[in-house]
Amino acid sequence: MERxxxxxxxxxxxxxxxxLIPKVDLAGGVPITAQSLGIMLCGTVLGAxxxxxxxxxxxxxxxxxxxxxxxxxxxxxxxxxPSVGYLVGFPIAAFAIGWLMERTTLAAGPAATLxxxxxxxGILSIFxxxxxxxxLDKSLAEAAFLAGAFLxxxxxxxxxxxxxxxxxxxxxxxxxxxxx
Amino acid sequence: xxxLTSPVETWAHPLPAGxxxxxxxxxxxxxxxxxxxxxxxxxxxxxxxxxxxxxxxxATTGLRLLWPLWPFVVIVGLWHLWTAxxxxxxxxxxxxxxxxxxxxxxxxxxRLSDMLAVFQWLARPLRPLGLSPRRxxxxxALMVRFIPVMLERFSQISQSWSARSSRRxxxxxxxxxxxxxxxxxxxxxxxxxxxGGAG
Numbered sequence: 001m002e003r004x005x006x007x008x009x010x011x012x013x014x015x016x017x018x019x020l021i022p023k024v025d026l027a028g029g030v031p032i033t034a035q036s037l038g039i040m041l042c043g044t045v046l047g048a049x050x051x052x053x054x055x056x057x058x059x060x061x062x063x064x065x066x067x068x069x070x071x072x073x074x075x076x077x078x079x080x081x082p083s084v085g086y087l088v089g090f091p092i093a094a095f096a097i098g099w100l101m102e103r104t105t106l107a108a109g110p111a112a113t114l115x116x117x118x119x120x121x122g123i124l125s126i127f128x129x130x131x132x133x134x135x136l137d138k139s140l141a142e143a144a145f146l147a148g149a150f151l152x153x154x155x156x157x158x159x160x161x162x163x164x165x166x167x168x169x170x171x172x173x174x175x176x177x178x179x180x
Numbered sequence: 181x182x183x184l185t186s187p188v189e190t191w192a193h194p195l196p197a198g199x200x201x202x203x204x205x206x207x208x209x210x211x212x213x214x215x216x217x218x219x220x221x222x223x224x225x226x227x228x229x230x231x232x233x234x235x236x237x238x239a240t241t242g243l244r245l246l247w248p249l250w251p252f253v254v255i256v257g258l259w260h261l262w263t264a265x266x267x268x269x270x271x272x273x274x275x276x277x278x279x280x281x282x283x284x285x286x287x288x289x290x291r292l293s294d295m296l297a298v299f300q301w302l303a304r305p306l307r308p309l310g311l312s313p314r315r316x317x318x319x320x321a322l323m324v325r326f327i328p329v330m331l332e333r334f335s336q337i338s339q340s341w342s343a344r345s346s347r348r349x350x351x352x353x354x355x356x357x358x359x360x361x362x363x364x365x366x367x368x369x370x371x372x373x374x375x376g377g378a379g
Contacts, residue, residue: 002369002378005315009322010330010365014358016323017330034354041358057319064295065184065287066324073248075184075287076201080208080279082252136256137272146255160351167355175362 004050007177011042011054012061019070035070036154039090040120040161043097044112045168047178052095059087085131086124093119093127101178108176109166116158121151183292184284186241190234192289197298200286211279217267220274227281238288245284249276296320315378322368333360 260269
């Protein structure tokens with residue numbers, strides 16, 4: 001019980017610090033924010049249920065007024081931005097990534113990358129597109145075109161999520177709770 | 181940890197947080213029902229007046245919080261100039277400013293603790309699922325406390341990388357950072373159990 005609670009809280013904090021560190025530190029010049037990487041890691045490491053709860057806890061504290069989203073954004077206002085679909089999709093993406101991790105028999109690294117592509121790009125883009133379509137009064141096709149701008153950065157992140165998960169699996173297999 | 185709550189005390193600070201959130205929900209629904217630029221322009225003007233009524237410092241801080249809107253203003257602006265439908269474009273942009281402005285106003289005039297109290301009240305129906313208010317409060321407190329701890333750990337790990345390599349750490353540093361988070365979680369769980377558990 002206590003372990004579940006602290007894992008959820010600490011991974012919520014991990015998503016937060018990944019949004020606070022400077023963009024260029026991570027990908028050698030490619031400007032990506034690591035925040036959605038945190039969402040992916042919640043799923044690949046904690047599994048479906050705990051991963052989704054960690055993301056929900058993070059979003060609750062952002063809504064309550066902590067400026068923890070990348071770029072120092074926060075408050076209820078971020079849920080009125082056209083990008084709100086991504087925020088709604090975050091916990092669902094983490095759940096889907098964790099669900100896939102728990103069920104595939106692939107090695108940890110490839111499984112994490114694959115699950116992140118399906119959950120962190122596929123499902124997240126669907127929610128992001130729906131959100132922009134509603135908030136900006138655009139057709140789904142037009143909104144999908146805007147959502148496409150995030151694709152290159154997201155692909156890099158899924159690969160990094162795979163490498164990090166593989167590293168954890170190799171150094172300490174028991175640490176992958178999604179595979180426990 | 182800095183919050184977005186404004187240190188400038190305004191008339192809206194003492195109002196109950198639940199009331200402000202309920203008003204925000206109704207107002208935002210209303211904004212989405214408006215389909216022409218004129219009433220939305222008035223809504224923007226009213227929001228701006230609410231900010232200005234709280235003093236210049238408060239208003240400039242509020243203006244700075246609207247900065248994340250600029251990419252959307254550029255995209256929507258160019259799009260509707262291209263399709264020769266400036267009225268629709270103005271509707272979308274004005275609605276965006278009014279909705280985000282109002283929401284930021286509520287955030288800026290409500291303390292974090294008050295906001296979390298409302299969330300805990302809203303989460304009451306989830307109690308049968310194992311989410312008691314006490315656990316929720318504990319999880320929030322743990323997360324807030326561990327953000328500075330993990331930032332410190334992140335910079336320590338970066339420094340030990342820099343001490344051993346001339347290259348930049350890049351993504352590799354995330355493996356020890358995640359491991360450190362898992363270890364901290366285990367130790368915090370033991371400490372909690374030793375003090376009577378999470379309830």
